[in-house]
Amino acid sequence: MRSATSAGEDRCIMATYVDILKSEFPQIDQEVFNYIKGVLDCGGADFEDDEEVFEAIGGVLQQVSADCKNEEDVRDICLQMFNTLTLQNGHGSQKQLLLDAPVQLSQISAESVTTTKDVQGIWMLKRSQNTTVDAKKLEKAEAKLKAKHERRNDKDGQKTTTPIVLEEASASQASNKKDTRIDLSGRNRCYDIRIENFDVSFGERSLLQGAEVMLAAGRRYGLIGRNGLGKTTLLKMLASRSLRVPVHISILHVEQEVAGDETLALQSVLESDTLREGLLLEEKQLNARIAAGTTDGAESVRLSEIYVQLEEMEADKAPAKASVILAGLGFSAKMQTQTTKEFSGGWRMRLALARALFAKPDLLLLDEPTNMLDVRAILWLENYLQTWQSTILVVSHDRDFLNAVVTDIIHLHTQRLDSYRGDYENFVKTKEDRLKNQQREYEAQLQYREHIQVFIDRFRFNANRAAQVQSKLKLLEKLPELKPLEKETEVTLRFPDSFEKLSPPILQLDEVEFYYSPDRRLFTGLNVSADLESRICIVGENGAGKSTMLKLLMGELTPINGVRQAHRSLKMGYFSQHHVDQLDLNVCSIELLLNKFPGRNEEEYRHQLGGYGITGELATRPVASLSGGQKSRVAFAQMTMPCPNFYILDEPTNHLDMETIEALAKALGKFKGGVVLVSHDERLIRLVCKELWVCEKGAVRRIDGGFDEYRDILQEQFRKEGYL
Known part of the structure; x- marks a missing residue:
């Protein structure tokens, strides 16, 4: 009797790995098929054994097969594919291309996803209803393949002396084709932001799952939650538009300090209004051409239009407005005329905040803005933001600042986001009330279940009550899963005492x-x-x-x-x-x-x-x-x-x-x-x-x-x- 390996080798002679893939997985998604084919095409000559093939694509194939094939079956298929690749590479019948890194499906643009007919992109939503494969599996497969290349490079003497490499944040969300088409067409004029069914992760650690956030235009939101849960990461995903925000909504994330150069502090703030700066530059160029006599009537018409626009935006008052913002954040009149390179990192962060306040984006993202400020500047900022007209999302640990500024609270916990109307104090009260109600509901459900269970236990062996017992059992099975109330662990810090008495002066x-x-x-x-x-x-x-x-x-x-x-x-x-x-x-x-x-x-x-x-x-x-x-x-x-x-x-x-x-x-x-x-x-x-x-x-x-x-x-x- 011939061995499974010999049979597999014979089959490989007659068929390519593409044929094997289509034969074993006839229902495979086209995107997944293209991904696996790309991995095998690009790395086929580099696989040392069938185990490496399994490491690269085995997890994806198991997802594709669902319950039809077990791990042993998938390993056998990977062996067949490896043998096929070995024969192809040995005879030179297939040109192998080696890439520097695995293909990153997650980098494919949203536009390309919308052109795929009737197929939800597997990289856009890991719980897609139209695909059987988890996007996380693809990412893990890519990571394994990349790690294999790196290990081989190390063996070949290519030593790496790079410092510790940190994990990177990523986000994914459901793709709504209708909203995407409206957005790209330019017909979307709504300034509300609604992001549904999205995930955010940091490396392999999931921060948000199936989350939803709604930011109504003109409201000021405080994002709160324990350290390390992903508040800063969520702001970065919004700022980078890794989460879909309508293209017409301008976003400004105060994250990095202003670069130190010869620009004056006041001028740096003025330059943040790019529309005003562009109009002033165009005005200067047109006036130069008119003065040189090298223009026609069109330049004069355009110049008139520019003057109207500058007057409407009150461009002449901009320096005074910028100066007020800088003064409020602690910049004296002398400091406002200093170059940005003369300031320390903390003051350059204040400059970045001043630029954001002056530019007035549609969505302002602030991450712990009070960290860089003294009490005087914090108090000024509280007063200034109370009259802010567009949308704010601020991460802050300062409860008094939140009470003074925000109109809504978004609470990040247990990989989800809960919204509350009102300031921080109202959030605390409402949250306590919600927890009490949830506890009462839990206890009531528990008591109801226990009541049914008592009836079942009492009459389980009573023939006359058999029908009723069966009915109660079915009722018990249909009840929703009972989950105990999730409470955040209490934070405790302890400063150990020294009991030695010291006589003054200390x-x-x-x-x-x-x-x-x-x-x-x-x-x-x-x-x-x-x-x-x-x-x-x-x-x-x-x-x-x-x-x-x-x-x-x-x-x-x-x-x-x-x-x-x-x-x-x-x-x-x-x-x-x-x-x-x-x-x-x-x-x-x-x-x-x-x-x-x-x-x-x-x-x-x-x-x-x-x-x-x-x-x-x-x-x-x-x-x-x-x-x-x-x-x-x-x-x-x-x-x-x-x-x-x-x-x-x-x-x-x-x-x-x-x-x-x-x-x-x-x-x-x-x-x-x-x-x-x-x-x-x-x-x-x-x-x-x-x-x-x-x-x-x-x-x-x-x-x-x-x-x-x-x-x-x-x-x-x-x-x-x-x-x-």
Whole structure:
């Protein structure tokens, strides 16, 4: 009796792999067939054995076959195809082309999808009703094939020295041909945005599944959710139009800082209005031609049209409007005339925000805009956005900012998006009510099921009640699946206490004078002190010297004049606003602690990280792959491991979600030691601080009325300066 392998070889002599594919899978989708053919055409000469063929296309073939063929059958088919390829390549009957990377079906444009007659593109919707293949399977097959090429390159001596490669985000959604045709025809004039049945993933990790979002024109949405769930990724998918947004809707995502060059700050903002800039340039060119006498009447007509357009958009008032925006965000008159290259990264981010506010896109996407701002600028931005006419989608951890700005909340959780009308406080109340109703409904359903089950158990063996029991069993089977209420885990942070009592003075600065250059004195006659009971918050405009004062308190900077005094047993923990950026991104969190504090076992490092929400697989992932909030938690774990008795925190809430900020406030409240922090987060200030210090004009003064008094002072300044 001949072996299966011999039979397969004979069959391969008579048939090509294309024939085998069509014969074994007669119902295969054309797109899938083209994909598999492309893989085998391009990589056929490169397959070493049938196992590699199975790795490349086996998963896709199993999807195609559904329940008709098991894995063993598919492996046999892959063997036949491999033998066919071997014979073809050996005889040179088929020219093999090698590509640098596998064919990426996901990159095929939406336009090409719409031209495919009656076929939903498999790369557009993984749950397509017209295809049996999951797009994720195709992507995995492509990835396996690419990995195989890379392994072979390594064997051939092509060494790779590239740093860690992060996963990339991707999005897919159902393709609505009607909406696409209307969109491309230019007849769509609606400024509402509705995206249905879409998925977003980050590498192999699914962030959203079958999600839906509706953004009504002119409303201001706050996107909230725990760290690492995909809020920033969703904004990027919208900004890149990986999720379909009507082409006539302009989008501006404030993500990257303005490039540093010779452009003046004010001019940089003005240039963001491309329509105005284009009209001014055309006006200048036409006037030059008219002055040279090289024109006909058409130029004069066009020039008149340009003047009308410029007048309608009030182009002459643009510099004043841009200046008001810049001033509101903290740029003095002198700073507005400086070149962009003279500013630090934080100020260039403010410039990017100013450009977006001036350009007024149809959809403005903001990701943690308050991170780059001081309290004064945040308050101005709140007032400015309250009169914003177009649509806003903002990710923010600042609940007071959300309460002041947004009209709706979108809550990202458990791979879906839930919408709520109203500000953040209304969201909290409505969410609690929903959870209570869902819990009551769950309990009622559970009680109903138990009641039916009691009847079934009681009369199961009663012949007279057999019909009723069968009826109850069928009723029980038809009831929807009962799912317990999903509750988000509570975030907890813990700052370990140091129980050693220290007698005052603990930490103080006496008559301190400090400057980086003699012509710009930051502090003169500075007198401040703190003890183990202190809960002090420092506020003030960016550049006023808040971070410098923290470094003076820590002893990192030496006063020009005056004295710093610190208790000999004072043990300080410091969280810098740039602390996250200074972490080693190429190692996992466990390795990071191991390198910083060697000599302990892995369980101790895991326990330390677990106290800040970095548990399980998160602790073994490269720090670079973590979200901003997760990196902050790693930084907290690193800072608290030596058990300091005094903490100095510089903007600790940047990138943290609201639940973690609440947990941070509780942890600081319970901590038996001193705390001095610089923060712009109103919620944290109100929850933690007993003293408010304002840093301005070379001095530090205490405000007895706390944050409310400081807010009133700023509002009055805005009114006097005409920024409101």
